[in-house]
Amino acid sequence: MIARVEPLTTTRRLSGPFDYRVDDDCTQIGSIVKIPFGHQKLEGVVVGLAETSDVPDEKLVAPTSVRDDSLPRDLVDLALWMAEEYCSTPARALALVTPPPGKAKTYLWAEPTGAHGKLTDKQRALLERLPGPTNNDLPALRRLEARGLVTITPRVARRAPRTNPAPDREVELTAAQTDALREIEAAPGEARLLHGVTGSGKTEVYLRAAARALDRDEGVIVLVPEIALTPQTVARFAARFGDTVALVHSALSDGERYDEWRRLRVGEARIAVGPRSAVFAPVEKLGLIVVDEEHDASYKHEGDPRYDARHVAEYRAYQAHARLLGGSATPRPETVHRTRRLRLPARVAGGRDLPPVRVLDMRESQHPLHPETRRALTAARKSIVLLNRRGWSNFLTCKSCGKAWECPRCEVALVLHRAERGLACHHCGHREPIPTRCDNCGSLAVARHGAGTERVEAELQQALDVPVFRLDADTTATKDAVPELLARFQAAPRGLLLGTQMVAKGHDFPDVTLGVVLDADSTLRFPDFRAEERTFALIAQLAGRAGRGPSGGRVLVQTRSPTAASIEAAARHDADGFLTGELERRRALRYPPFADLIRVVTRAHDQAAARAAAAHIAEAIDAPQTELLGPAPLFRLRDRERFQIVLKTTARADAIAATGAAVEATARDKAFRDVNFSVDVDPV
Numbered sequence: 138m139i140a141r142v143e144p145l146t147t148t149r150r151l152s153g154p155f156d157y158r159v160d161d162d163c164t165q166i167g168s169i170v171k172i173p174f175g176h177q178k179l180e181g182v183v184v185g186l187a188e189t190s191d192v193p194d195e196k197l198v199a200p201t202s203v204r205d206d207s208l209p210r211d212l213v214d215l216a217l218w219m220a221e222e223y224c225s226t227p228a229r230a231l232a233l234v235t236p237p238p239g240k241a242k243t244y245l246w247a248e249p250t251g252a253h254g255k256l257t258d259k260q261r262a263l264l265e266r267l268p269g270p271t272n273n274d275l276p277a278l279r280r281l282e283a284r285g286l287v288t289i290t291p292r293v294a295r296r297a298p299r300t301n302p303a304p305d306r307e308v309e310l311t312a313a314q315t316d317a318l319r320e321i322e323a324a325p326g327e328a329r330l331l332h333g334v335t336g337s338g339k340t341e342v343y344l345r346a347a348a349r350a351l352d353r354d355e356g357v358i359v360l361v362p363e364i365a366l367t368p369q370t371v372a373r374f375a376a377r378f379g380d381t382v383a384l385v386h387s388a389l390s391d392g393e394r395y396d397e398w399r400r401l402r403v404g405e406a407r408i409a410v411g412p413r414s415a416v417f418a419p420v421e422k423l424g425l426i427v428v429d430e431e432h433d434a435s436y437k438h439e440g441d442p443r444y445d446a447r448h449v450a451e452y453r454a455y456q457a458h459a460r461l462l463g464g465s466a467t468p469r470p471e472t473v474h475r476t477r478r479l480r481l482p483a484r485v486a487g488g489r490d491l492p493p494v495r496v497l498d499m500r501e502s503q504h505p506l507h508p509e510t511r512r513a514l515t516a517a518r519k520s521i522v523l524l525n526r527r528g529w530s531n532f533l534t535c536k537s538c539g540k541a542w543e544c545p546r547c548e549v550a551l552v553l554h555r556a557e558r559g560l561a562c563h564h565c566g567h568r569e570p571i572p573t574r575c576d577n578c579g580s581l582a583v584a585r586h587g588a589g590t591e592r593v594e595a596e597l598q599q600a601l602d603v604p605v606f607r608l609d610a611d612t613t614a615t616k617d618a619v620p621e622l623l624a625r626f627q628a629a630p631r632g633l634l635l636g637t638q639m640v641a642k643g644h645d646f647p648d649v650t651l652g653v654v655l656d657a658d659s660t661l662r663f664p665d666f667r668a669e670e671r672t673f674a675l676i677a678q679l680a681g682r683a684g685r686g687p688s689g690g691r692v693l694v695q696t697r698s699p700t701a702a703s704i705e706a707a708a709r710h711d712a713d714g715f716l717t718g719e720l721e722r723r724r725a726l727r728y729p730p731f732a733d734l735i736r737v738v739t740r741a742h743d744q745a746a747a748r749a750a751a752a753h754i755a756e757a758i759d760a761p762q763t764e765l766l767g768p769a770p771l772f773r774l775r776d777r778e779r780f781q782i783v784l785k786t787t788a789r790a791d792a793i794a795a796t797g798a799a800v801e802a803t804a805r806d807k808a809f810r811d812v813n814f815s816v817d818v819d820p821v
């Protein structure tokens with residue numbers, strides 16, 4: 138028999154699969170094997186079996202070993218689909234779905250057989266404590282085993298990840314929740330979007346839908362955004378379903394990660410919960426995939442393949458004929474366009490109506506805080522303030538000659554971080570000391586422009602008599618920092634939670650009565666077709682954090698674009714109005730969902746090489762119903778000159794195939810040896 142093996146290597150210049158001879162019966166599609174490959178030994182995945190090979194018999198070699206853990210076949214198929222869908226390689230896609238390294242941890246378990254024999258007092262006492270682990274009594278138990286009085290067998294010990302299960306409270310479903318659940322149940326193999334305002338009880342619908350799936354003996358995958366920021370969903374699943382929930386995320390120890398994978402693979406656990414990579418969980422008989430907060434940008438993976446877990450979830454649901462259930466208070470326009478929506482229009486009993494939102498025009502303002510914001514912050518006991526910009530000042534210039542401080546490796550402004558006494562590049566991590574004089578003209582007048590979270594923290598601390606809790610990438614570098622900071626804010630009698638978009642994610646603090654967005658148009662200024670969508674979602678999500686308790690609340694939005702459609706709609710809580718307008722705009726401009734986008738970026742030290750490679754690819758792409766934009770230069774990043782091509786297409790499959798072929802041909806061309814390529818299908 139011939140096994141067709143994809144070696145797990147990252148190079149693009151190698152195209153498998155390669156044939157190996159296998160003599161055993163245990164090698165199957167999905168087996169993970171060690172193979173001799175040239176002068177190296179590589180791990181590989183068996184992606185096909187055949188009777189014959191084009192390789193002559195004497196040249197065929199056998200794998201040197203087969204791993205005990207194997208991939209289920211549907212994950213092999215999924216990876217091969219991803220390789221094509223994202224113009225990547227089978228090996229890179231397979232690397233995402235292969236089991237984590239490790240082995241089950243075992244211990245010995247002894248049970249009495251019921252047979253009788255002459256026993257000492259010590260032996261009798263020993264038998265009385267059984268069944269149980271052998272622990273230090275193994276030698277004595279072995280002697281009893283030899284006499285047929287006990288059996289000793291290995292058992293698998295679980296290294297369980299730490300969770301903080303929330304107390305599970307019985308709740309009665311609202312009419313809207315009942316209707317939604319009925320619709321989901323009535324449509325096996327279909328997708329539904331649960332569009333419900335924050336606090337409308339989406340999680341309870343997920344939980345019930347999961348329980349129904351378990352009743353049918355089906356497995357479930359629940360995708361959530363970053364776990365540290367949204368621990369409630371995980372906690373509620375753990376509380377309701379106990380050990381049948383496996384947690385799949387990057388903060389687990391190696392042993393925990395392996396055990397959770399194995400428990401899913403053998404069916405001990407039936408529900409996988411985790412961020413985007415949980416979409417690859419080896420769940421058997423998959424019946425339901427939930428994508429919570431489906432608008433969240435963290436579902437997009439930035440490595441190669443640049444997959445989108447939401448799109449991969451669609452494919453897995455299609456493979457398994459499973460139900461797909463997305464949920465959000467601010468769903469993406471494309472999901473709304475193509476998925477049947479189930480509405481949860483009101484907050485569940487005990488929750489207040491959504492808080493009123495007031496837009497504050499900052500066009501004339503000299504000060505970062507509007508007087509009304511200042512008054513409201515002074516009066517509120519608990520508030521959340523969002524500013525989507527880290528650091529102290531976002532750029533520095535020389536007042537005499539105009540020099541702007543830029544990263545030497547990237548064409549971007551350096552951001553001043555005062556606590557670290559340095560300037561930092563937010564793209565490559567470059568750091569340098571704060572300048573005291575201009576190195577261009579010698580002037581001592583260095584101006585600092587703009588305000589980030591660090592500076593606003595200092596200003597708020599000075600202006601208000603309230604403890605400020607800052608939540609951004611600078612204050613949460615360590616693993617447990619986010620939950621600790623959120624717990625401290627929750628416990629504090631008074632406080633202000635200040636931070637980047639992290640503060641607008643799913644937390645639930647009932648005593649927060651004020652939400653503030655500073656510089657709401659910072660997301661609008663991104664040259665990106667999703668700018669409106671992001672701005673709307675950010676304001677609406679923050680509004681969802683405020684006024685959840687009995688004392689209600691309100692939201693203030695400071696902006697220099699008070700009439701922007703996304704800001705006006707968010708202030709009215711008008712998701713439908715926003716979605717209608719946004720879909721019209723996208724239809725007119727041929728943006729998703731009315732066309733698909735594919736972006737190709739070339740990177741090289743040498744600008745001419747990067748440009749030539751991009752031009753070569755653009756030249757080679759031949760796809761119908763496809764508009765090609767570029768090559769256009771991008772700003773230099775990490776010392777690499779970059780060019781991009783963007784395809785706008787209504788023939789998705791053709792355009793992906795043509796792009797993949799063009800990139801592959803260019804990557805193989807020796808003339809472009811020093812150029813790196815990345816392809817992003819559905820860039821976000």
Ligand SMILES: [Zn+2]
Pocket residue numbers: 535536537538539540575576577578579580
């Ligand atoms: Zn100067």
Ligand SMILES: [Zn+2]
Pocket residue numbers: 544545546547562563564565566567775
């Ligand atoms: Zn840089």
